Amino acid sequence: xxxxxxxxxxxxxxxxxxxxxxxxxxxxxxxxxxxxxxxxxxxxxxxxxxxxxxxxxxxxxxxxxxxxxxxxxxxxxxxxxxxxxxxxxxxxxxxxxxxxxxxxxxxxxxxxxxxxxxxxxxxxxxxxxxxxxxxxxxxxxxxxxxxxxxxxxxxxxxxxxxxxxxxxxxxxxxxxxxxxxxxx
Numbered sequence: 560x561x562x563x564x565x566x567x568x569x570x571x572x573x574x575x576x577x578x579x580x581x582x583x584x585x586x587x588x589x590x591x592x593x594x595x596x597x598x599x600x601x602x603x604x605x606x607x608x609x610x611x612x613x614x615x616x617x618x619x620x621x622x623x624x625x626x627x628x629x630x631x632x633x634x635x636x637x638x639x640x641x642x643x644x645x646x647x648x649x650x651x652x653x654x655x656x657x658x659x660x661x662x663x664x665x666x667x668x669x670x671x672x673x674x675x676x677x678x679x680x681x682x683x684x685x686x687x688x689x690x691x692x693x694x695x696x697x698x699x700x701x702x703x704x705x706x707x708x709x710x711x712x713x714x715x716x717x718x719x720x721x722x723x724x725x726x727x728x729x730x731x732x733x734x735x736x737x738x739x740x741x742x743x
Contacts, residue, residue: 563610563739568720569600572633575731587737592618594731597722598738599633602685606740611679615667615734623730627666629690629712630720636712637662643711650704663724664710667696675699684718 567586573579575594582588590596602609617623627642628635642664647656659665667677675698682691692710697703725732 562742564606564742566601566609566738566740568598568738570633571599572597575725578731587735589735591733592731593725593733595722595724596736597630597633597635597720598736599630599720601721601738602681602717602719603740604685607683607686607743608741609681609684610739610741611677611681611736612739613667613677613679613734613736614674615677615732615736616674617725618731618733619727619729623668623732624665624726625667625732626663626724626726627692627694627710628663628722628724629684629714629716629718630722631716631718633720635722636714636716636718638714641712641714643713645709646706648704648706664692664708664712666692666694666708666710666723668698668704668706681721684721687717688715689713690718 565586571580571588573593573596575592578593580590639662640660643660644664645658677696679694684690690712694708696706
């Protein structure tokens, strides 16, 4: 059988004042006013590669960055300099790019002026080898914007989950996320 399979997390954890998150009967996750959102038990030996689709909106006016940390057994990996990424973005007629190395990866833009969307691809997160991630996000900040991020996480660890972290403690986000395993 070929295709994508929607994976139901074994558990979720969210933070933020007044936040809520729930696993829907089909396996997608609805979240509201979250500063962080962790999905546990979504990566396994059943699949090597995954696609994550998310729609999201920030609660504050403006353009906010969201970060990613890989997660194993309910614990985020925040090893210094373990996330290396290249990024390319465009908004309001300005194109920019850069390279960063950090304890987390910039993964998407969340925007309050218009609903934003992101698709992420994870290559081998459950394998005991470095994980590669590609993320493309689009939004309506300053009329239209996009961001394309390529990330490598240089730890040879088998991860079963991930955490999304909003850039600012005062900024939260709401939306819907689904994790799909790519059938081998």
